[in-house]
Amino acid sequence: MNARKKTKINWFMIILLAPALMLLSITIVVPVVTVIGMSFMRYNLMDINNIAWNNFQNYKDVLQDAQFFATFGRTLTYVVSTVCIQFIIGLTVAMLLNTRWLRGQKIFRGLLFLPWTIPSLVVAVVWMFTFQPQYGIVNYLFQLGNYSMLGNPGTAMLSVVISAVWKQMPLMMIMLLSGLQTVPEDLKEAASIDGATGWQKFHAITIPFIMPVIKTVTLTSIVSNFQMFVLFFTMTGGGPVRVTTTLPLYTYETAFSGFNMGKGAAVGVCWLGFLVIFSTVYNKVLAAKEVQY
Amino acid sequence: MKKLLSIILLAALMGSMVLTGCGKKSEEIASTDKGTTGTKTETGTEDKAGDTKAEDENEIITITMSNWLEAEEATSEIFKELLADFMAANPNIKVESVAIPFNQYKDQVLIAGTSGNAADVIMGNSQMIVAFYGAGVLADLKGVVSQEVLDDIYPNYLAGTTFEGKIAAISWAPHPLALYYNKDLMKKAGLDPEKAPATWDEMTEMAKKIAALGKDEAGNTIYGLGLPTGKVAHSGSVANGVFYSFGGHFLGGDGKVDLSNEGTVNALKYMKQMVDEKVMPGGLEIKDLRGLFATGQIGFIIDGDMGRNAYRASSGKGEAFDASMGYAIIPTGVTGRSETVYTEHELAISSTSSHPEAAAKLIEYLTGKDAMLKYHKSNAVLSGRKSVAALPEMNEDNFMEVFNKQAETASPLPATNPLFDNAMNEVTKAMERIMVNNEDITEVLEDTETTIKNMYGE
Numbered sequence: 001m002n003a004r005k006k007t008k009i010n011w012f013m014i015i016l017l018a019p020a021l022m023l024l025s026i027t028i029v030v031p032v033v034t035v036i037g038m039s040f041m042r043y044n045l046m047d048i049n050n051i052a053w054n055n056f057q058n059y060k061d062v063l064q065d066a067q068f069f070a071t072f073g074r075t076l077t078y079v080v081s082t083v084c085i086q087f088i089i090g091l092t093v094a095m096l097l098n099t100r101w102l103r104g105q106k107i108f109r110g111l112l113f114l115p116w117t118i119p120s121l122v123v124a125v126v127w128m129f130t131f132q133p134q135y136g137i138v139n140y141l142f143q144l145g146n147y148s149m150l151g152n153p154g155t156a157m158l159s160v161v162i163s164a165v166w167k168q169m170p171l172m173m174i175m176l177l178s179g180l181q182t183v184p185e186d187l188k189e190a191a192s193i194d195g196a197t198g199w200q201k202f203h204a205i206t207i208p209f210i211m212p213v214i215k216t217v218t219l220t221s222i223v224s225n226f227q228m229f230v231l232f233f234t235m236t237g238g239g240p241v242r243v244t245t246t247l248p249l250y251t252y253e254t255a256f257s258g259f260n261m262g263k264g265a266a267v268g269v270c271w272l273g274f275l276v277i278f279s280t281v282y283n284k285v286l287a288a289k290e291v292q293y
Numbered sequence: 294m295k296k297l298l299s300i301i302l303l304a305a306l307m308g309s310m311v312l313t314g315c316g317k318k319s320e321e322i323a324s325t326d327k328g329t330t331g332t333k334t335e336t337g338t339e340d341k342a343g344d345t346k347a348e349d350e351n352e353i354i355t356i357t358m359s360n361w362l363e364a365e366e367a368t369s370e371i372f373k374e375l376l377a378d379f380m381a382a383n384p385n386i387k388v389e390s391v392a393i394p395f396n397q398y399k400d401q402v403l404i405a406g407t408s409g410n411a412a413d414v415i416m417g418n419s420q421m422i423v424a425f426y427g428a429g430v431l432a433d434l435k436g437v438v439s440q441e442v443l444d445d446i447y448p449n450y451l452a453g454t455t456f457e458g459k460i461a462a463i464s465w466a467p468h469p470l471a472l473y474y475n476k477d478l479m480k481k482a483g484l485d486p487e488k489a490p491a492t493w494d495e496m497t498e499m500a501k502k503i504a505a506l507g508k509d510e511a512g513n514t515i516y517g518l519g520l521p522t523g524k525v526a527h528s529g530s531v532a533n534g535v536f537y538s539f540g541g542h543f544l545g546g547d548g549k550v551d552l553s554n555e556g557t558v559n560a561l562k563y564m565k566q567m568v569d570e571k572v573m574p575g576g577l578e579i580k581d582l583r584g585l586f587a588t589g590q591i592g593f594i595i596d597g598d599m600g601r602n603a604y605r606a607s608s609g610k611g612e613a614f615d616a617s618m619g620y621a622i623i624p625t626g627v628t629g630r631s632e633t634v635y636t637e638h639e640l641a642i643s644s645t646s647s648h649p650e651a652a653a654k655l656i657e658y659l660t661g662k663d664a665m666l667k668y669h670k671s672n673a674v675l676s677g678r679k680s681v682a683a684l685p686e687m688n689e690d691n692f693m694e695v696f697n698k699q700a701e702t703a704s705p706l707p708a709t710n711p712l713f714d715n716a717m718n719e720v721t722k723a724m725e726r727i728m729v730n731n732e733d734i735t736e737v738l739e740d741t742e743t744t745i746k747n748m749y750g751e
Contacts, residue, residue, distance in 0.1 A: 045400070046428040046711055048407035134513050134585070146514050151523065151576045153730060239524050240576055240725045256400055257715050258748075259424075 032272075038265035045259035058266035067242075067250070068267065075246040078161060079225045083218060086165045090172030097173075098180040109174070116170035124234035127163035153243045156236050160244055164231055168224075172217050179213030180206065208289065215286040222282075223275060247271050355387045356651050359402055359412035363392035371671040378667075379658045386651045388414075399424060406430030411643035413652040417462065419636050419706050420530075420714045422454060426461040427711030432644040433459040438653045442660065442678070450677045453705025454639055462641035464677025465660055466668070468597035469635040469703035470534055471696055472496075473604070474619045478503050478515065478592045489621030493538060496593055496624045497567075503592035504572040516574055518567055519591040522724040523576035529720030530706055531579070531595060534633040536560045537704060538626030543720070544707045549751050550716070552723075552742040553735065556627070561727055561734050568728050575728035583607055587614070595623065597636065598675060598696045620695040622702070635703040637677065675700060716745045 042054040062068050093112060097105050115123070130136050131149040138149060149159045183206055191201050207214075229248040232238060238245035238253070245253075247267065255264025362372040376388050391412045393401045399421045405411050407428050417425060425431050434443070443451065443460065450464035476486035482502040490496035500517025509515055520535060521528035533543055541556025568575035574585070583600065585591045587607035594600075601618070608614040622631045640659060642652045658664055665676045666686050675696055676682045688694050710716065723741040726732040 045403050045407065046424070048404065134588075134590070146574070148576070151729070237524055239722070240729050241722060253715075257718070258712065259403070 035265045035268055038261055039269045041262050043260075043262035043265070045256075045261060054262065058262045059270075061263050062266045062270060068270075070242070071245055071247055071250040074157070074243070075226060078157060078164075078228070078244075078246055079222055081161050082164045082168070082225050083221045085161065086169040086172050086221065087214075087218060089165065090169050091176050093169075093173045094177040094180055097177055109177070113170045113174060115167050116174075118167065120167065120230040121234060123163055123167045124231050127159070127166070128235055131159050150236055151240055153241050156240060156244050160231050160235055163235065164225065164228065167231075168221060172221060175213055175217040176210065179210035183209045211286060211290045215283065215290075219279060219282055223279070226271070226275060353385050353387055354648050354651055355389060356414065356646070356648050356655065357389045357391050357412035358414040358416065358655065359391040359393060359398075359405070360416040361393055361395040361398050362416070363390050364394045368672060371668060375659060375664050375667065378664065379655055382658070383651075383654060386654065388655060403428055403430070406643065406645075409645050411645060413643055413646040413648055414655050415462075415641045415643055416465070417639050417641060419453060419639065419708050420526075420717075422462045422639050422641060423456065423708040423713055424711040425641065426456050426459075430644060431461045432642045432646065432649060433461070434463060434642060434653075435460050437642060437649050438463060438656055442657050445678045445680050447677055447679055447682075447700060449701075449704060450635075450637065453635075453637070453708075456709065462639035463656060463660060465638045465640045466674040467635050467637035467677045467700055467703070468599060468675070469696060469699040470531060470595050470597050470623070470633045471699040472593060472621045472623050473586065473596055473600060474593045474621065475503075475586065475589060475591065475617055476619050477589060477617045478506065479619075481506055482592070486619060489619060490593075490624045492624045493563075493626045497572075500567070500572050500592055501570070504570070509589060513588075513590050514571070514574075515590050515592075516585065517572040517592045519577075519582040519586060519594040520564060520567075520573060521577060521579045521582060522564060522568070522728045523721060524578040524581075524725075526714050526717040526721060528578055528724065529717030530634065530636070532560070532720060532724060533706060534595065534623065534704075535564070537628065537632035537634070538623065539563065540627040542707070543716075544709065548709060550742055550745045550749060552720075552745070553738045558734055558738065561724070561738070564724070565727055565734065576725055589617070595633070598673065598692075601673070601692060620692050622695060622699045631699065631702045633699060633703050634706050635700070636706065638674075710749050712748050715748055719744050719748070 039058055040053060040056065041051050042057070043051050096102060097109055097112075102108070118126075128150065131138050133139055133144075133146045133148045133151070136149075139145065139147065149155045187205050187209075188201050191205060196204070227248055228246065229252070232244050232246055232249050233252075236244040238249045251264050251267045251271070254267060255261050258264075358376075360372065362368040372390070376390060380386065380388055398417075402411065402415060402417070402421070402425060406415070406425060407430065411430050415425060415431065422431070438460075443463070446464055447467075450467060451460070454460060454462040454464065472489065474489060479486040479499070482499070482505070484499055484502060490499055496518070502517070504515060504517035506515045521531050536542055536557045539556045539560035541554055541558070541560050543550065543552060543557075545551030545554070564573065567573035574582070574591075577585075579596065582591060582594055583596070583603045584607055586594045587604045596603075601615075604618060605611050605614050608617075610617075623633045625631055640656045642649055642656070646652050660676070660678055660681075662681050662684070665674075665678070665681045666684070668674050669676070669687055673693070675693075676687060677700075681687060682697050682700065688697055706713070719741050723737045726737045727734055
């Protein structure tokens with residue numbers, strides 16, 4: 001009787017899950033499998049009727065391409081600086097908003113969250129105007145004359161990082177704030193009674209307590225910044241002198257401007273592999289720092 | 294339970310893959326059908342089996358035309374009007390427009406073309422057409438488009454669309470680059486605003502005098518000359534005209550990449566010197582330069598005929614800004630000729646078209662007098678056909694006269710390889726290294742030449 005009931009429930013679950021599984025496989029699994037397949041093929045847009053296995057040539061080309069490694073380095077520089085800066089600012093603002101003495105917290109929270117609601121393309125255009133050499137407010141405030149922040153190799157990446165942080169920090173801030181609001185006050189009070197300093201409470205109670213949130217938001221931010229295309233494509237187009245050509249732009253250039261879909265796919269697979277390994281290690285390392293009370 | 298779930302997941306995966314596989318197969322079949330049913334006639338045109346009767350006078354045949362004009366606000370209405378006029382004049386031909394946004398155009402047409410699904414008539418620009426030709430998407434227009442029309446195209450324009458002796462496309466709306474100058478700045482610098490420079494030396498002297506004005510009332514730097522030297526492939530394309538003026542080139546006499554030549558080195562030395570002396574801003578693209586010119590911060594700029602509307606809009610003065618603008622053909626350089634390049638909108642016929650005669654009729658109509666006069670009236674375009682370009686209606690003011698005159702000496706972009714756009718991107722990066730990074734010109738050119746040669750497979 002029980003066994004029959006269990007079987008019926010299982011079928012019911014499967015029927016409910018099937019549409020979602022079907023949809024996921026079509027929208028996620030198939031494209032990923034297709035890209036992996038393409039990366040092993042001679043797949044050129046100029047000769048699309050002659051797609052053939054090319055004996056790992058795409059991977060050989062990628063790994064022998066100095067541009068790929070330079071691009072990978074630039075992408076890492078962008079991701080690390082953007083995520084670190086937005087984490088520091090986001091955590092600081094979240095802690096300020098979590099204090100009891102600050103009035104109008106909801107208004108500040110709403111205002112600070114606004115940049116995140118603006119589409120990336122609009123953010124890019126707004127910051128291009130902000131950095132515009134002749135009329136931009138940045139040049140006016142810092143008396144930079146006609147110096148082009150986006151046109152100079154020394155400051156182009158910094159400019160994109162600033163606009164990315166401005167756009168993404170609010171989400172980081174809100175997520176961290178939600179984490180901070182779950183830290184039990186009685187723990188902090190007990191620590192205060194034991195003579196703990198503010199730093200000791202932050203370091204030994206707050207951080208371990210919000211570690212699951214930190215782990216999730218930073219990992220999400222790392223992955224999404226690895227994929228950042230719109231800001232670079234719109235603000236700098238990868239220039240000047242390639243200093244802002246990151247992996248998404250390089251992949252786009254290779255696959256669509258260079259018509260070499262096979263090599264473009266191989267770049268994507270290398271990038272995917274890196275992110276899978278990195279995410280696994282990152283999760284394991286940070287999971288060890290979580291505490292259970 | 295886990296087993297069951299795995300089975301369902303696998304089934305879902307296989308199902309979706311089968312769906313994808315089916316899609317591809319049907320495309321392949323369609324492509325094969327198109328590729329095998331056609332036979333060559335004596336005139337060299339593609340004639341499909343069973344198609345001979347299709348072009349009977351009473352039978353309506355449908356052709357398609359891929360374009361980006363219908364997808365853009367500025368040209369959508371006039372384009373539809375031109376097609377309607379053609380269909381009214383040719384009641385047995387129905388034209389269906391395949392509108393694709395410009396940004397996706399090249400990739401979409403390439404994919405459609407290489408899988409055998411290209412439109413009958415394909416619009417493109419100079420950089421696109423060479424890629425379509427390289428992918429085998431285009432038919433040879435010799436014998437398809439009437440000889441009378443082909444003879445009427447300016448020889449330099451026809452040369453720009455002829456690859457390996459085959460006419461891949463014909464010029465529809467050419468955009469030669471000419472010289473614009475700011476009359477107000479000329480006056481301020483003590484120069485005659487009605488006397489444009491005749492040589493590069495004269496222009497350099499004038500540009501230096503304008504740059505010597507220093508700053509405008511708002512404290513913005515005033516430059517004498519604006520040449521695009523950064524950011525986008527377009528900058529590299531424009532540089533070809535400057536290379537020619539200094540006796541240089543991108544392709545050598547053998548048609549192979551040859552950047553490290555004396556003329557090109559001299560052209561880049563000149564540009565670098567102008568940047569160093571603050572006569573010219575470095576590392577900017579045409580979009581940036583247009584903004585500076587429209588706000589009275591650049592004396593001379595090289596731009597296409599479409600620049601006038603951009604300056605009118607950016608200046609905020611509309612047509613009133615015309616009073617501040619002067620136009621002239623590019624000054625002569627070491628070759629003693631007004632050297633410049635042109636880009637253009639071109640029309641081609643797909644190699645898999647079932648109705649090449651009808652497609653040719655459409656091309657002949659669109660490039661002909663009636664359509665061009667309408668198009669010119671609506672969008673101030675030029676014509677690549679001698680008989681049309683010479684019409685008084687096409688030369689109604691000094692602006693059009695200058696650009697039509699410039700068209701006579703404009704050279705095609707050296708777009709002989711499908712990866713030409715990428716090559717121009719490399720040339721732009723080379724200019725950025727020289728202008729912005731202060732790297733050695735000869736070294737940069739040698740690097741760039743090697744990169745492009747590898748790209749081209751030379």
